[in-house]
Amino acid sequence: MNDQSITYREALKTAISEAMRSDERVFLMGEDVGNYGGCYAVSKGLSDEFGADRVIDTPLSESGFVGAGIGAAMGGMRPIVEVMTVNFSLLALDQIVNNAATLRHMSGNQIGIPLVIRMATGAGKQLAAQHSHSLENWYAHVPGIKVLVPSTVADARYMLAMALADPDPVILFEHVMLYNESAAIPAPKDCPDMHQAVVRKSGNDISLITYGGSLSKTLEAAKELDSHGISAEVIDLRCLRPLDTHTLYQSVEKTHRVLVVDEGWRTGSLAAEICALIAEDCFWSLDAPPSRICSKEVPIPYPQHLERAATPQVAQVVEAAMKLLNREVPA
Amino acid sequence: MKILTMPSFGADMAKGSIVKWNVKPGDHVSKGDIVASIETMKGLIDMEVYDEGTITKLVAVEGEELEIGRPIAELQLTNEESSNNKPEQIPTDAALPSVETITTQVVNLSGKQDKEDKKTPNISNIPDHSELKPKPQIPKISPAARFRAKELGIDWRQLAQGNGPNGALQLNDINAVYEMHPEPQESPSDLMRQAIASTVSRSKRDIPHYYLQLDMLLDNAVRWLREHNADLPPNKRILINAVIYSAIARALTSFPAFNGFYRDGHYESSDSVHLGNAISLRQGGLMVAAIHDAQHLGLIEMMEKITDQVNRARKGGLRMSEMQEATVTVSNLGDRGSDSIQSIILPPQVAIFGIGRQRTVPWIVDNTVSCASIVSMSLAADHRVSDGHLGARLLNKINKYLQKPETLI
Numbered sequence: 145m146n147d148q149s150i151t152y153r154e155a156l157k158t159a160i161s162e163a164m165r166s167d168e169r170v171f172l173m174g175e176d177v178g179n180y181g182g183c184y185a186v187s188k189g190l191s192d193e194f195g196a197d198r199v200i201d202t203p204l205s206e207s208g209f210v211g212a213g214i215g216a217a218m219g220g221m222r223p224i225v226e227v228m229t230v231n232f233s234l235l236a237l238d239q240i241v242n243n244a245a246t247l248r249h250m251s252g253n254q255i256g257i258p259l260v261i262r263m264a265t266g267a268g269k270q271l272a273a274q275h276s277h278s279l280e281n282w283y284a285h286v287p288g289i290k291v292l293v294p295s296t297v298a299d300a301r302y303m304l305a306m307a308l309a310d311p312d313p314v315i316l317f318e319h320v321m322l323y324n325e326s327a328a329i330p331a332p333k334d335c336p337d338m339h340q341a342v343v344r345k346s347g348n349d350i351s352l353i354t355y356g357g358s359l360s361k362t363l364e365a366a367k368e369l370d371s372h373g374i375s376a377e378v379i380d381l382r383c384l385r386p387l388d389t390h391t392l393y394q395s396v397e398k399t400h401r402v403l404v405v406d407e408g409w410r411t412g413s414l415a416a417e418i419c420a421l422i423a424e425d426c427f428w429s430l431d432a433p434p435s436r437i438c439s440k441e442v443p444i445p446y447p448q449h450l451e452r453a454a455t456p457q458v459a460q461v462v463e464a465a466m467k468l469l470n471r472e473v474p475a
Numbered sequence: 476m477k478i479l480t481m482p483s484f485g486a487d488m489a490k491g492s493i494v495k496w497n498v499k500p501g502d503h504v505s506k507g508d509i510v511a512s513i514e515t516m517k518g519l520i521d522m523e524v525y526d527e528g529t530i531t532k533l534v535a536v537e538g539e540e541l542e543i544g545r546p547i548a549e550l551q552l553t554n555e556e557s558s559n560n561k562p563e564q565i566p567t568d569a570a571l572p573s574v575e576t577i578t579t580q581v582v583n584l585s586g587k588q589d590k591e592d593k594k595t596p597n598i599s600n601i602p603d604h605s606e607l608k609p610k611p612q613i614p615k616i617s618p619a620a621r622f623r624a625k626e627l628g629i630d631w632r633q634l635a636q637g638n639g640p641n642g643a644l645q646l647n648d649i650n651a652v653y654e655m656h657p658e659p660q661e662s663p664s665d666l667m668r669q670a671i672a673s674t675v676s677r678s679k680r681d682i683p684h685y686y687l688q689l690d691m692l693l694d695n696a697v698r699w700l701r702e703h704n705a706d707l708p709p710n711k712r713i714l715i716n717a718v719i720y721s722a723i724a725r726a727l728t729s730f731p732a733f734n735g736f737y738r739d740g741h742y743e744s745s746d747s748v749h750l751g752n753a754i755s756l757r758q759g760g761l762m763v764a765a766i767h768d769a770q771h772l773g774l775i776e777m778m779e780k781i782t783d784q785v786n787r788a789r790k791g792g793l794r795m796s797e798m799q800e801a802t803v804t805v806s807n808l809g810d811r812g813s814d815s816i817q818s819i820i821l822p823p824q825v826a827i828f829g830i831g832r833q834r835t836v837p838w839i840v841d842n843t844v845s846c847a848s849i850v851s852m853s854l855a856a857d858h859r860v861s862d863g864h865l866g867a868r869l870l871n872k873i874n875k876y877l878q879k880p881e882t883l884i
Binding site for chain 1: 538617618619620621622638639640645646
């Protein structure tokens with residue numbers, strides 16, 4: 145890679161250090177974020193620059209340090225709390241769902257929680273069933289929080305500042321397979337408003353709706369579909385709550401077909417919600433049933449071939465799209 | 476149980492489509508409630524119910540185009556709600572033999588003809604359904620294809636299977652049909668033109684019209700209106716039309732031979748005057764809206780009725796009863812247009828009045844010429860029902876009322 149490109153990981157780090165430099169209320173805390181530099185090395189080197197007071201290693205107690213982050217936010221700080229993976233965040237679910245998401249409501253709009261929680265999500269690194277799940281949808285279910293999924297280097301670089309500027313709790317999901325992805329150094333204009341879904345590739349025959357770690361697979365599938373003469377539009381949701389339905393509906397009204405690619409489990413998935421919304425609101429534009437590719441309904445397996453088999457892959461997306469267009473699936 | 480069907484808003488309407496349901500199953504309705512908006516070639520019409528009861532089922536979906544008389548909803552009437560009445564049969568394509576038991580009726584209502592389902596002993600007396608015409612196979616269709624077919628005026632129910640999964644029709648299939656037989660698309664105004672053409676042709680073919688015309692002095696009415704309107708804001712003022720319409724409605728009460736319907740070879744006069752007002756639409760064409768019980772309306776009410784109806788006719792939102800029930804019609808060219816108009820009767824009515832523009836003419840009274848404001852009113856009437864002599868008396872009666880506008884208020 146030449147000097148002009150950075151990785152997703154570096155983009156995140158740049159975003160954090162920029163925020164800490166420009167606003168002294170911002171600090172980072174989490175397990176091993178200081179000396180160790182973060183379990184995915186996002187915060188490596190930050191404690192040298194900002195010191196142990198602003199890059200805080202916490203005990204292994206998600207409920208405790210997420211709760212501390214909520215308290216700090218109430219007290220006027222702008223904390224960035226890192227939780228190692230979404231699987232572990234379940235220990236902090238009470239703090240997030242019962243406190244962070246509700247306090248503005250419970251206080252009659254007197255108290256807001258301007259808190260940003262970052263967590264890793266997704267499969268692909270052979271970390272097995274306790275570190276690999278995609279539970280973003282559980283948070284997208286909860287009113288009172290916003291759920292962002294930066295899936296490009298540009299989003300990793302510039303979404304954090306938008307999240308910090310929000311007066312309410314925002315959760316950022318970083319797919320583990322994205323950290324090593326690299327791209328040319330992005331400009332702020334490459335990252336539209338965090339609430340917007342973005343058309344990553346435009347097309348006319350089918351709308352492929354996805355987010356996070358599935359975006360690159362879906363773009364690859366779209367490329368393959370192109371070679372079969374099918375023009376697929378790829379939409380990156382970016383914000384899972386609130387959903388930018390306008391962009392989705394505009395696309396479906398053009399293509400008349402929709403396939404959602406979501407690494408979450410199929411039952412009760414975000415993909416299910418999107419299909420339901422489209423069936424409700426775009427019914428008369430649909431030329432085929434709204435469909436989805438999700439993970440198999442098993443705990444994500446450890447062996448690599450099974451991990452691949454359990455999660456959405458390019459070939460599946462191509463096959464499902466071809467089927468929706470009544471095309472023979474190539475052998 | 477009452478089956479609500481696609482209503483007819485005129486003898487030449489064949490189909491209508493439900494644009495919007497205003498009720499859902501379980502809703503209670505009373506007489507006069509608007510249950511649906513229906514798109515016809517005459518525009519958007521509000522459909523009313525004539526009974527009190529509970530909507531139990533919507534048979535037609537929004538957007539669906541149906542021939543008149545087709546069932547669109549089921550209404551459980553209030554006065555039969557507790558009793559165990561047999562449901563009325565829904566007409567289907569196949570002429571179903573009459574059935575005795577509730578069970579068999581249920582089977583028939585659902586249109587089920589699948590013999591495997593009928594092995595239960597209590598319905599063993601079902602007539603042999605093999606005598607029935609098989610129900611035509613209606614293809615599956617995607618929502619988008621259905622929508623496009625409607626746009627293109629393609630009757631997809633007549634198409635064979637499509638190329639989609641399980642033979643479903645999809646957009647491509649509909650587009651292909653359209654490309655093979657591109658029919659010129661008929662706009663709503665074309666359809667309305669056709670409807671008007673068909674009505675007036677029938678009228679001229681079937682009805683022996685005779686025509687009378689009388690010039691009527693408006694000076695009294697104009698003077699009276701000027702005084703009445705002097706201190707009123709523009710929207711409260713009464714216009715000359717209202718006076719003319721009221722005079723016609725009052726006069727008709729003593730001339731029943733001009734107010735009613737001629738159907739199947741005999742004439743039936745109407746007890747009340749439902750005065751049809753022919754309204755020209757901006758997009759072209761015209762529609763007739765009934766001013767109900769016009770003989771009882773004072774001038775102020777008459778004016779309000781006319782204004783309100785013209786507005787609703789042009790926007791869409793006339794009620795079904797306003798569309799169907801006119802017993803006589805007035806065609807008024809207003810300030811524009813010509814000195815007089817000889818109109819064509821709208822069957823099954825038997826008379827139509829034509830109002831020319833108000834104009835100033837030299838008028839001779841007692842060998843003296845003076846300026847007078849007049850209107851020429853024509854009457855076209857059905858000679859099968861009335862004669863010219865009677866028609867002339869009617870026009871003179873109207874003229875009498877016009878000279879005494881204060882009696883109409």
